[in-house]
Structure formats: structure tokens, C-alpha cells
Amino acid sequence: MPLPITTIGFDADDTLWQNEQFFRSSEKHFSSLLAPHTDIADLTERLLEVEKRNLDSYGFGIKGFTLSLIETAVEVTNGKVPATVIAEILDAGREMLRHPVETLPHVTETLEQLTDHYKLVLVTKGDLFDQERKLAQSGLGEFFDAIEIVSTKDRNTYDRIFSRHGDGADRALMIGNSLKSDVVPAIEAGAWGIFVPHELTWVLEHVEAPVENPRFRQIEHLGQLAPLLAEIGSI
Structure with missing residues (x-):
């Protein structure tokens, strides 16, 4: 189990x-x-x-x-x-x-639900100053126990981050809109990978979904994450 x-x-x-x-x-x-x-x-x-x-x-x-x-x-x-x-x-x-930050639906209430029960880590890639700006403007920083702004997201990245800020990848879950950056390498590291599609995703982030992997799940929006966690906990 x-x-x-x-x-x-x-x-x-x-x-x-x-x-x-x-x-x-x-x-x-x-x-x-x-x-x-x-x-x-x-x-x-x-x-x-x-x-x-x-x-x-x-x-x-x-x-x-x-x-x-x-x-x-x-x-x-x-x-x-x-x-x-x-x-x-x-x-x-x-x-x-x-440009002002536009938070997506269900984000704030989901983070509020989870922050007292899990260690939350923001894992994002991109320009350091711009990512810090967006996080500050979003007002979401208070929900996270750690912030990781990385140059790339691969298996080693997730293995390092979840070992540093948690109990290892096998007890971690990564959620994001990119199969290539957020889901597949997290699963390769041993974590759960949760795909939440966005209507616009850069073509370079497109790969096949690992639908046969038992640690892959897909949800329509972040509001479905808490129920999914309950389901996963019962497996």
C-alpha cells in the first residue's frame, strides 16, 4: 500500500x-x-x-x-x-x-484547504525576477512552505525538491498544466503527477499523457484536487 x-x-x-x-x-x-x-x-x-x-x-x-x-x-x-x-x-x-497577475479559478480556496494538511511547494521555471513579481502580486505566497524557481523541470529536479522539502518523491504529488514539465518527470521521480489542462499551452510543452501509469491523474480544474487527494488516500 x-x-x-x-x-x-x-x-x-x-x-x-x-x-x-x-x-x-x-x-x-x-x-x-x-x-x-x-x-x-x-x-x-x-x-x-x-x-x-x-x-x-x-x-x-x-x-x-x-x-x-x-x-x-x-x-x-x-x-x-x-x-x-x-x-x-x-x-x-x-x-x-x-501586466497584472490574473489568478485562475479555484486557486485560492484550494490552497486554503490544503495548507494546514500538506507541505506546499511552488515549483516554477522562468525568469527569477518575473516569477518573484508574479508571486508577490498574486498574494499566494503565504500558502507555500517553499518556493523553487528552477531553470528546468526534469526527474532530478523533482527528486531533489521533494527530498529537500518533503519526505521524498514517493510521498509527493506534482500538479500542473504541462505534461512535459510538471507531470511526466514528476512521475519518473516516483511522485504522483496530476494534469490540469489549460486552454492555452505552449507547443513545446506537449507530450503524450502517461495514461497507463497508476500515478497519473487528470482533473478539469484545481477545485477537484482536494476530492482527488481523498480518493488517492483510499487507494
């Missing part, structure tokens, strides 16, 4: 608050800025190629995204993109960094 769960890890972006919608909006604005200067039809695909190429250098987050927008603009215009367009791209990036 599995040992009871003592630690719960929460993803942040698009699990606790909105994030991807601001990137999509900026991509549309980017396309409109570039339209007078290039006739390339696959601009979104070209941008994605640049983002993939830059992940090892810039990591995840708005700053790296903004640099990738600029690099794409230079490439698709053969270096002829006007400085005014570069300036507008930079302004768009700064606007993303200033």
Missing part, C-alpha cells in the same frame, strides 16, 4: 495564474509589426524555431521571448527590420512584464 502524500508541488504559470495568453497576444502584435516588412507566411513557425534554438542560452520567460522576437525579426527581413519596429517589440516585452 502506498505511503500517504505529505508534500504537494504546484506549477505556477497557467496553473495558478494566467500566462500563455499574454505570449499569444504578443505574437499577434509581432506579426502585425512585421507584415509591412516581410511576406513570410510561416512567421509563427520561424519564431518557434528561434525560441527552441535559444532555450539553452536564455531559458524560459518573457526576456528570452523578447530577444527571440527581435532575432526572428532580423532573420526574416534579412537584417532590414527598422529600428522603430525593434523599439516596439521591446515595448511589448516591457508591457508583458508589467
